[in-house]
Amino acid sequence: MPQNSTAPRILIVGGGYAGFYTAWKLEKHLRKGEADVTMVDPLPYMTYQPFLPEVAAGSIEARHAVVAHRRHLKRTNVVTAKITGIDHANKVATIAPPVGEPYEFAYDQIVVTAGAVSRTFPIPGIADNAIGLKTIEEAVAVRDKLLSNFDKAAALPAGPERDRLLTVVVVGGGFAGIEVFAELRSMASAMISKYPQLSFEDTHFHLIEAMGRIMPEVSLKTSEWVLKDLAKRGAYVHLDTQVTGALDGNVEVSTGEVFPTDLIVWTAGVMANPTVVRGGDLPVEERGRIQTRADLRVGTAEAPVEGAWAAGDVSAVPDLTGGGVGGYCVPNAQHAVRQAKLLAKNLVAVLRGEGTKDYFHKNLGAVAGLGLYDGVFQSGNIALKGFVAWVAHRGYHGLAMPTWERKWRVLWGWWNNLWLGRDIVNLETVQNPRYVFEEFAARPRPAAAAPAAPAKAESDAKPESDAKAAPAKTAPAKKASGAKSESATADKAPTAPAKKTPAKKAPAAKKPAAEKAKSQA
Numbered sequence: 001m002p003q004n005s006t007a008p009r010i011l012i013v014g015g016g017y018a019g020f021y022t023a024w025k026l027e028k029h030l031r032k033g034e035a036d037v038t039m040v041d042p043l044p045y046m047t048y049q050p051f052l053p054e055v056a057a058g059s060i061e062a063r064h065a066v067v068a069h070r071r072h073l074k075r076t077n078v079v080t081a082k083i084t085g086i087d088h089a090n091k092v093a094t095i096a097p098p099v100g101e102p103y104e105f106a107y108d109q110i111v112v113t114a115g116a117v118s119r120t121f122p123i124p125g126i127a128d129n130a131i132g133l134k135t136i137e138e139a140v141a142v143r144d145k146l147l148s149n150f151d152k153a154a155a156l157p158a159g160p161e162r163d164r165l166l167t168v169v170v171v172g173g174g175f176a177g178i179e180v181f182a183e184l185r186s187m188a189s190a191m192i193s194k195y196p197q198l199s200f201e202d203t204h205f206h207l208i209e210a211m212g213r214i215m216p217e218v219s220l221k222t223s224e225w226v227l228k229d230l231a232k233r234g235a236y237v238h239l240d241t242q243v244t245g246a247l248d249g250n251v252e253v254s255t256g257e258v259f260p261t262d263l264i265v266w267t268a269g270v271m272a273n274p275t276v277v278r279g280g281d282l283p284v285e286e287r288g289r290i291q292t293r294a295d296l297r298v299g300t301a302e303a304p305v306e307g308a309w310a311a312g313d314v315s316a317v318p319d320l321t322g323g324g325v326g327g328y329c330v331p332n333a334q335h336a337v338r339q340a341k342l343l344a345k346n347l348v349a350v351l352r353g354e355g356t357k358d359y360f361h362k363n364l365g366a367v368a369g370l371g372l373y374d375g376v377f378q379s380g381n382i383a384l385k386g387f388v389a390w391v392a393h394r395g396y397h398g399l400a401m402p403t404w405e406r407k408w409r410v411l412w413g414w415w416n417n418l419w420l421g422r423d424i425v426n427l428e429t430v431q432n433p434r435y436v437f438e439e440f441a442a443r444p445r446p447a448a449a450a451p452a453a454p455a456k457a458e459s460d461a462k463p464e465s466d467a468k469a470a471p472a473k474t475a476p477a478k479k480a481s482g483a484k485s486e487s488a489t490a491d492k493a494p495t496a497p498a499k500k501t502p503a504k505k506a507p508a509a510k511k512p513a514a515e516k517a518k519s520q521a
Contacts, residue, residue, distance in 0.1 A: 008035045008351060011093055011107035012076075013083045013276055015041030015069055017049075017333055018113035018312030020402070021340035022347075023076045029348045030075075038077040038105070040095055044069055047136050050333055050397050051410070053176070054369065055139040057183035058423050062140050064409040072403050086110065086280030088308055094279075109307050109347060112282065112290055112298070113340065114273035116313035116331055118266060125246030130171070130264040133180055140427075145263050146184060147191075147426035154197045164260040166203045169251045171243055172268030173209030175217060175332075178226065179368050180265060181207045185235040186371025190422055205235040206259050208251075210242045210268070217366040218378035225385055226376055233371075270331060272314040282308055287326075289316040294358035296343040309347060311339035321362045335361065337400070369393045372422070 010026065012019050023039045030037070051065040069078045084102065085094035088110065096102040118132035131145075132138050149165040156162040168188070170181040188203050207214075207230075214237060215223045227237055238253065245252040251259045272289040282298050282305065283291040292315040293299055298308035311317065313331035317339060318324075329335045338361050346356040365379025367389065375390035377383065384392060394414065401407050417423070429435060 007033055008108040009106065010035050010037045010109045010111065010347070011105060012037065012039040012111045012113060013086070013093070014112070014114035014273070014312075014314070015039050015043065015046055015078075016113065016115040016312065017046065017336035018115070018314075018340040018343075019111070020046040020067065020069065020073075021337055022111055022113060022311065022344050023073050024402070025341050025344035026348070027073065027075045029344055034348075035109075035351060036077070037075070038079060038107075039069065039073065040079045040081055040083050040093075040105075041069070042080065042082045042098075044078075044080050046402070048333075048397075048401055048406075049134070049176075050400075052133055052136065052139040053179040053183040055136065056133070056142040056180055057187040057371070058143055059183070059372070059414070059417060060410060061413050061423075062136055064406065064413055065139075066136055067402055067406050071405075083114070083276055084279055086112075086276070086282060088281050088305065091307060107307075109351075110309065111343065111347070112276060112280075112308070112310040112314055113312045113336075114276040114314045116270035116272055117274070119269040119271040120266060121268075123243055123245060125248075126243070126264070126266065129246050129249075130266040132266050133176055134270070141431070142180070142184070142263070142265055143187075144426055144428035144430075146188065147424060148428045149262055150188075150191055150195055150198070151426065153202070154195045158202070160260065162202065163204065164249055165262050166198070167259060167261040168203075168205050168263045168265070169259050169261045170205075170207045170265045170267060172266065173207060173211065173214035173237065173239075174267060174269075175215060175366065175368055177207060177209075177265075177267035178215055178230075179370070180267065181205065181235060182230060182233075182370035182374070184265075185230070185233055186374070187422065187424075189233065190372075191424055194424065200234065203234065204259075206251075207235070207237045208241050208243050208253055209237060209239050212240050214239070215366075215368070215376075218376065219381075219383065222376060222378050222383045222385070225383075226370070229370065229374070229385075270313060276314065282310075285316045287316065289328075290314055292317045294318045294320055294360075295346055295356040296339060296359055297346075297356070309343055311343045312336040315339075317359060320358060320360045323363055329359075329361075333400070334363070367393045367396055 012023055019039060019041065023037055026037050045066040045068050047066050051060050054060040055062050055065050079095065081095050081097040083093055084096045087093070091108065092104050092106050093110065094102050095105050118134050120126055131141060133142070146168065153162045153165040168184055170177050185205050188205070189200065192198060192200055213220060213223050215226060230237060238255070242254040243251060244254055246264055249260055249262060251261055251264060274288070277284055277288060277290060285291045290298055290310045291300060292310045293301055293304055294317065296309055296311050296317065297304045298310050299305040313336065317329045317335070318327060319329045324330055339359055342357065342359050349356055365377065367375065367377045369375045369390060373387050373390050375393040376385050377389040377392045398407060398411055401410055
C-alpha cells in the first residue's frame with residue numbers, strides 16, 4: 001500500500017497471531033486514508049500454531065496451516081524482513097531486509113506483536129540435537145524425520161540401532177507437548193501396518209516432564225485420565241523428571257535412565273522474542289516480556305507510553321479475571337487473537353481522540369487433540385474425553401482458523417483423510433532439493449596441468465638479463481675468454497623462450513662465432 005505522507009504511520013512488528021489480526025482488523029476499522037499501516041515480519045505468512053501437532057502427524061497439509069499475509073491483507077504494506085531495533089524515544093525502527101542494507105523506518109504508532117520462541121536451558125546436546133514446535137517448518141521436519149526413521153528401521157535387523165530409530169522423546173508436558181506426543185504416537189501406530197518388518201512393540205515413546213503433573217490448564221483428574229490413556233497406547237510420561245543430557249543419540253534423565261533416540265522434540269516453555277525485546281527501549285518486566293497495560297498500551301497503569309502498543313506472547317497483559325499465572329494472561333492463541341482485535345479498536349479510538357477499553361477475557365476452557373478420534377476438553381467442572389472431545393477440538397480450531405479460504409482448505413483435508421486415510425508420504429529430501437541434480441549434473445573437466453617450471457628459475461632470472469648484455473661487452477676480448485663467455489651464454493639458452501620476443505633469437509645467431517672460437521682453442 002503506498003504511503004500517505006500526511007496520515008499517521010502505524011508500524012506492526014510481527015505477523016503472527018496478534019500481528020496478523022491487528023492488521024486485519026485495522027483494515028476493517030480505519031477509514032480510507034485515515035492511517036498508513038505497515039507490517040514487518042521475516043515470514044510471509046501467519047502460522048496457526050494449534051495445528052502444528054496435526055501437521056507433524058500428517059493429518060493436515062502444511063500449507064493449509066498458514067495464512068498468506070499478502071493474500072488477505074489488502075490495504076497493509078507488508079514487508080518481509082526483521083525488526084532489529086526500536087528507538088521509541090525518536091519513533092524510529094530499524095528494518096533488516098533479507099537482501100540489502102538495514103534502514104530506518106519512522107512511525108507514529110508502533111504495535112509490538114513479535115510473539116515467542118522456544119525457551120531452552122543449557123543442557124548438553126539439546127541445542128544441537130533437539131527440535132522445537134513453534135514453526136511450520138519444525139512440524140514438517142518432525143513428521144518427515146519419523147517417516148524417514150521408519151524407512152531406515154525397516155531395513156535393519158532387530159537391535160539397538162533399530163530401537164534408537166523407532167524411539168521418540170518429547171520434553172515438556174504442557175498442551176503443545178502432550179498434543180504432539182499423542183499425535184506422533186497415533187501416527188506411528190497407524191504406520192505399523194505399512195511396515196511388515198516392524199511391530200508395535202518395536203516403537204517407543206517417552207515424554208519427560210519436570211513437574212509432578214501434565215497439562216496445568218485442565219483439572220488434576222482430567223490430566224490423570226490423559227496419562228492413563230497414553231499409557232494404554234504405548235506412550236509413557238515420566239513425571240518429576242528432568243533431562244540432563246542429549247549427547248551421541250542418548251537422552252539422559254535425572255532418574256538415571258537413558259533413552260537412545262534419533263528424534264527429540266522440545267516443548268518445555270517459551271519466551272518473548274528476544275531480538276525485538278532486547279533490541280528496543282520499551283519497558284520490559286521481570287520475565288522478559290514488554291510491560292503492557294490492560295488497554296494494551298505499553299507501560300504501567302499509572303504511566304502509559306505514548307504511541308506504543310503490544311499484544312500476544314511478547315507482552316505481559318494483566319489478566320483482569322484473576323485467573324492468569326502471576327496476574328498476567330498466559331501466552332496462548334486464545335488470548336493473542338482477542339487482544340489483537342481489541343488493540344485494533346483501541347488504536348483507532350486513540351487516533352480519533354476517543355477512549356480505550358480494557359482487555360477482559362475469561363478462559364472458555366481448554367481442548368486438546370490426542371490423535372485421531374481421541375481428545376480431551378475441560379471447561380470449568382465439565383470435562384469431555386475421547387471421541388466427543390476430539391470432535392470438539394476439531395470444531396473449535398476449524399472455526400478459529402482465520403479466513404474462510406483457509407477454513408475450507410483445512411476442512412477439505414480432514415474430509416479427504418476421513419475416506420482416504422492419513423498421508424504418510426515422506427518428503428525429507430525437500431530439505432536438500434538439489435541432491436539428484438548435483439549427482440548427475442555434467443561438470444567441466446579439470447584444466448590440463450601446466451608444464452613444470454625449470455629448476456632454479458628464480459636464481460636464473462637475473463643472470464639471464466645479464467647474459468643479454470654480456471656478448472656486447474666481451475666481443476673485443478681474447479678468443480679464449482670469448483669462447484668461455486659464448487659457451488656460458490649457450491648454457492643459459494633454455495631460459496630464453498620464456499620471453500616471447502624476436503630478440504630471444506640473438507644467441508642462436510652467434511652460434512658460428514662460438515664454433516669458431518672452439519676450433520681456435
